[in-house]
Amino acid sequence: MxxxxxxxxxxxxxAGKVRLAGALAVCGGVALLRPRGAIAGTVWQxxxxxxxxCGKCATECVLGPSAVKCVHVHAMCGHCELCFGFFEAQxxxxxxxxxxxxxxxxxxxxxxxxxxxxxxxxxxxxxxxCGKCVEGCGTFGNGSLQLQVRHDRCENxxxxxxxxxxxxxxxxxxxxxxxxxxxxxxxxQ
Amino acid sequence: MRRSxxxxxxxxxxxxxxxxxxxxxxxxxxxxxxxxxPTTPPPRAGTLAVLDVVLLxxxxxxxxxxxxxxRSRNGVFALMLFSLAYFGFYRNGCVCPIGAIQNVVVAAxxxxxxxxxxxxAFFALPLLFxxxxxxxFCAAVCPMGAVQDVVLARPARIPPWLEHALGLLPYLYLxxxxxxxxxxxxxxxxxxxxxxxFFRMSGTVKLLxxxxxxxxxxxxxxxxxxxxxxxxxxxxxxxxxxxxxxxxITPDTCTQCRLCEESCPFGAIRVPTPEPDPALRHxxxxxxxxxxxxxxxxxAAGGWLGAHGxxxxxxxxxxxxxxxxxxxxxxxxxxxTTDASEAFRKHGHPTxxxxxxxxxxxxxxxxxxxxxxxWVGLVFGLKLILLxxxxxxxxYEADRAACLACARCYRSCPQEHARLGLVxxxxxxxxxxxxx
Numbered sequence: 218m219x220x221x222x223x224x225x226x227x228x229x230x231x232a233g234k235v236r237l238a239g240a241l242a243v244c245g246g247v248a249l250l251r252p253r254g255a256i257a258g259t260v261w262q263x264x265x266x267x268x269x270x271c272g273k274c275a276t277e278c279v280l281g282p283s284a285v286k287c288v289h290v291h292a293m294c295g296h297c298e299l300c301f302g303f304f305e306a307q308x309x310x311x312x313x314x315x316x317x318x319x320x321x322x323x324x325x326x327x328x329x330x331x332x333x334x335x336x337x338x339x340x341x342x343x344x345x346x347c348g349k350c351v352e353g354c355g356t357f358g359n360g361s362l363q364l365q366v367r368h369d370r371c372e373n374x375x376x377x378x379x380x381x382x383x384x385x386x387x388x389x390x391x392x393x394x395x396x397x398x399x400x401x402x403x404x405x406q
Numbered sequence: 407m408r409r410s411x412x413x414x415x416x417x418x419x420x421x422x423x424x425x426x427x428x429x430x431x432x433x434x435x436x437x438x439x440x441x442x443x444p445t446t447p448p449p450r451a452g453t454l455a456v457l458d459v460v461l462l463x464x465x466x467x468x469x470x471x472x473x474x475x476x477r478s479r480n481g482v483f484a485l486m487l488f489s490l491a492y493f494g495f496y497r498n499g500c501v502c503p504i505g506a507i508q509n510v511v512v513a514a515x516x517x518x519x520x521x522x523x524x525x526x527a528f529f530a531l532p533l534l535f536x537x538x539x540x541x542x543f544c545a546a547v548c549p550m551g552a553v554q555d556v557v558l559a560r561p562a563r564i565p566p567w568l569e570h571a572l573g574l575l576p577y578l579y580l581x582x583x584x585x586x587x588x589x590x591x592x593x594x595x596x597x598x599x600x601x602x603x604f605f606r607m608s609g610t611v612k613l614l615x616x617x618x619x620x621x622x623x624x625x626x627x628x629x630x631x632x633x634x635x636x637x638x639x640x641x642x643x644x645x646x647x648x649x650x651x652x653x654x655i656t657p658d659t660c661t662q663c664r665l666c667e668e669s670c671p672f673g674a675i676r677v678p679t680p681e682p683d684p685a686l687r688h689x690x691x692x693x694x695x696x697x698x699x700x701x702x703x704x705x706a707a708g709g710w711l712g713a714h715g716x717x718x719x720x721x722x723x724x725x726x727x728x729x730x731x732x733x734x735x736x737x738x739x740x741x742x743t744t745d746a747s748e749a750f751r752k753h754g755h756p757t758x759x760x761x762x763x764x765x766x767x768x769x770x771x772x773x774x775x776x777x778x779x780x781w782v783g784l785v786f787g788l789k790l791i792l793l794x795x796x797x798x799x800x801x802y803e804a805d806r807a808a809c810l811a812c813a814r815c816y817r818s819c820p821q822e823h824a825r826l827g828l829v830x831x832x833x834x835x836x837x838x839x840x841x842x
Contacts (some may be wrong), residue, residue, distance in 0.1 A: 250513040258521075
């Protein structure tokens, strides 16, 4: 019995030392990795300069309708009557009829301002982030339509499923304090 | 459109790389039209992330109190439901310590990656608690453990050989997760998390069916993910045996009544060892010596195999895939392009740069593959050694490494019944019958 208790106390002593070493290792290890930056860390965002509008944003996101939506930087928009983001390649007429629209869900609202200018507003709940309008605007227009991760919807997954599938490495981690990478007329915002 | 503007547009579209140029200058409006500004809804506030950490610490403390002090299964179950609701369905299972392993590895290998403080806290807190209280995180805080625990209906007894064999899987999974995170290829733990699609209520068919399979299995096998997959469980296994206040089945002394024997659905209760047969003991010593000599052989063989198989592993990295694709396209061995190779050409980076990058990655994969192979060899070797070492046990004990601190076994112990006053212990209260 004496032998037994001695064995136990020796074990207890050793365990105490191991515990101390373990606690120091965990705390020290994590501290060595220098957790830094904003408390919330980083969030995912699309670099519009790298985006090739492959359409994967609409299909790869873990959310039902994707967290990626088209954002319109109105300050860059030419407000054209023949908008390459709004209209199909060869529209029958410059009207809002569905067959003329490039957007598969009719999420771009076109409104007359003054001759010959029109306003184009994204109806976000309808937008699925397919990037078709972004492609049209970027190829022939000013590039004022841009795909962005909307942070009111994004789950900020550790491994963004779209980033995994993105063919052009356009998904980057950005500081949560500056969560958007919109191009603006003056350069990046 | 193309009919009328075609040639002019073709000219305009040529410098496509120079994005954002103003082909159509924004107009001056005469009607006083005000342009709407693009909205930029902010991400979840940092203060809420701090709240997550505080809740984690509170839940861990409460779990330790309920398991070790109150010894209450009902309390543990209630806390488990809270964790399932908050960390699972409300926070959608993210941040979690299991996935945080990868962030820690990336932070250690890629100096450009800043480890978020919240992720660091989620990684460290359950380990620190395990150092003192055992695996209380698994018991009532982990939402993935909780989702399996609540559906557990008829736990089957898993034969020891199968339990030992499947118990190696988490070590291999941890090795693979570290390998892919360290090479910057993928976060496999997050990609193949079977329950996160339930927490989010959306996901691919593949992931949802994987989750459904695990849930179905969890009805008949106690917590299959925790025992046979979870890589964070490996870290907890290393730490928990040194706990200051571990789970003890009985609140008093063990009377070896065997009533607790069948109470653990996770096979974590160890029975007293019989007196060893001297003849067998001699044989066991010989086997142990052989296994100790075998260990370095296994490690070396694993390292060699890992380094040789690293070419295949490297294909998991998107840049290596792209380099391979661009190479065979340039050589004319394949017709057509992929989205990735098209995007690469569109940006006009030189192909040599891509090849060089891929070659560097292959080198990294060779080192990482060698380490991974050596790790696999080490795990197998040590398992064999541990299987041939006997540790004397006089009482029924919870295996400190395997015990998930669920508090199920407590109620099977008659001493616990006495503690709770559910039975009248006549030896302690001699006139109990008279009082009645």
